[in-house]
Amino acid sequence: MSISNTPEGTPALSIRSLGKRFGENVAVNGISLDVPAGSFFGLVGPNGAGKTTALSMATGLLRPDAGQVWLNGIDVWAEPLRAKAAMGVLADGVRLFDRLSGRQLVTYAGLLRGMDRDTVKERTDDLLRVLDLEDAGNKLVVDYSAGMSKKIALATALIHSPRVLVLDEPFEAVDPVSAANIRDILADYVSHGGTVIVSSHVMDLVQRMCSHVAVIAGGNLLAVGTVDEVRAGASLEERFVDLVGGRGNNEGLSWLHTS
Numbered sequence: 001m002s003i004s005n006t007p008e009g010t011p012a013l014s015i016r017s018l019g020k021r022f023g024e025n026v027a028v029n030g031i032s033l034d035v036p037a038g039s040f041f042g043l044v045g046p047n048g049a050g051k052t053t054a055l056s057m058a059t060g061l062l063r064p065d066a067g068q069v070w071l072n073g074i075d076v077w078a079e080p081l082r083a084k085a086a087m088g089v090l091a092d093g094v095r096l097f098d099r100l101s102g103r104q105l106v107t108y109a110g111l112l113r114g115m116d117r118d119t120v121k122e123r124t125d126d127l128l129r130v131l132d133l134e135d136a137g138n139k140l141v142v143d144y145s146a147g148m149s150k151k152i153a154l155a156t157a158l159i160h161s162p163r164v165l166v167l168d169e170p171f172e173a174v175d176p177v178s179a180a181n182i183r184d185i186l187a188d189y190v191s192h193g194g195t196v197i198v199s200s201h202v203m204d205l206v207q208r209m210c211s212h213v214a215v216i217a218g219g220n221l222l223a224v225g226t227v228d229e230v231r232a233g234a235s236l237e238e239r240f241v242d243l244v245g246g247r248g249n250n251e252g253l254s255w256l257h258t259s
C-alpha cells in the first residue's frame with residue numbers, strides 16, 4: 001500500500017496500548033488514540049505528563065516497551081522508512097547539526113529526503129522568508145537564539161511537504177509575530193489536507209487553533225475528542241485544571257513576601 005493509496009478514513013496516526021517506563025517510572029501507561037486525517041490535533045498535559053515520550057515513540061525516535069503505532073496506516077516500528085517519509089517531525093530536545101548555517105541545515109534536510117536541488121533551494125528561500133530567518137540564514141545554528149533554533153528546526157520538518165506534521169512545543173520561545181506566522185502556515189497546511197499534531201502548554205492557543213485535543217497526565221489519557229467535546233462548555237484551560245488537578249499547592253511561600 002503506497003502512501004497515496006491510504007484508504008479513506010484511515011487515521012493519520014493510530015496509537016494502541018503504547019507504553020514506556022524509565023526504571024520504576026511509568027512515563028506512558030498504555031495509551032490508545034486515533035488522530036483523524038485532516039485534523040489539527042493538540043496534545044496537552046502538565047510537565048512530566050508523558051507528551052514528549054508518547055510523541056517520540058509515535059515518530060520512531062524512542063522504542064516503546066509495549067504497543068503499536070501506525071502513521072497513515074503504516075506500522076511506524078515495522079516499516080520506519082515508509083512511515084518516516086510521510087511525516088515531518090519537530091522533536092523536543094533533539095540536537096540540531098548546529099555547525100551548519102540555518103540555510104545549510106534546511107538544505108541538508110531537503111536533500112536527505114531525496115528532493116532535487118532546485119526545489120530544495122526554492123523551498124528553503126520560502127521557509128527562511130516566512131519564518132523571518134532570511135538575515136540569519138548564513139549564521140551558524142549554534143549561534144541562534146532558542147526561538148530561532150525552534151524555527152529552523154520547524155523548517156527542516158516542513159521542507160519535504162509531509163502528510164503529517166508532529167510538532168513538540170513548536171511555539172516555545174518563539175516571538176509573537178513568528179508564532180502568528182507559524183499558526184497561519186499550519187492552518188493553511190491543514191486546510192489543504194495535512195494533519196498537524198502539536199503539543200503545547202498554551203490552552204488558549206490550543207482552543208483557538210486545534211480541532212481535536214487529547215489531555216494526558218501521569219502517562220494516562222484523561223480525555224480525547226474534538227475541542228468542543230473535551231471542553232464541554234467551559235474553557236479548555238478550566239477543563240484542563242479540572243481534569244488534571246494540582247491547583248492550590250502554592251501556599252507556604254511566605255518567605256517570598258517582600259512586604
Ligand SMILES: Nc1ncnc2c1ncn2[C@@H]1O[C@H](COP(=O)(O)OP(=O)(O)OP(=O)(O)O)[C@@H](O)[C@H]1O
Pocket residue numbers: 022025026027045046047048049050051052053054
Ligand atoms: N530519558 C529519560 N530517562 C528517564 N526518565 C525520563 C526520560 N524521559 C522522560 N522521562 C520521565 O518520563 C516522564 C514523562 O516525561 P515527558 O518528557 O514525556 O513529559 P512531558 O509531558 O513532555 O513534559 P513537559 O511538558 O515538561 O515537557 C517524566 O516523569 C520524566 O521524568
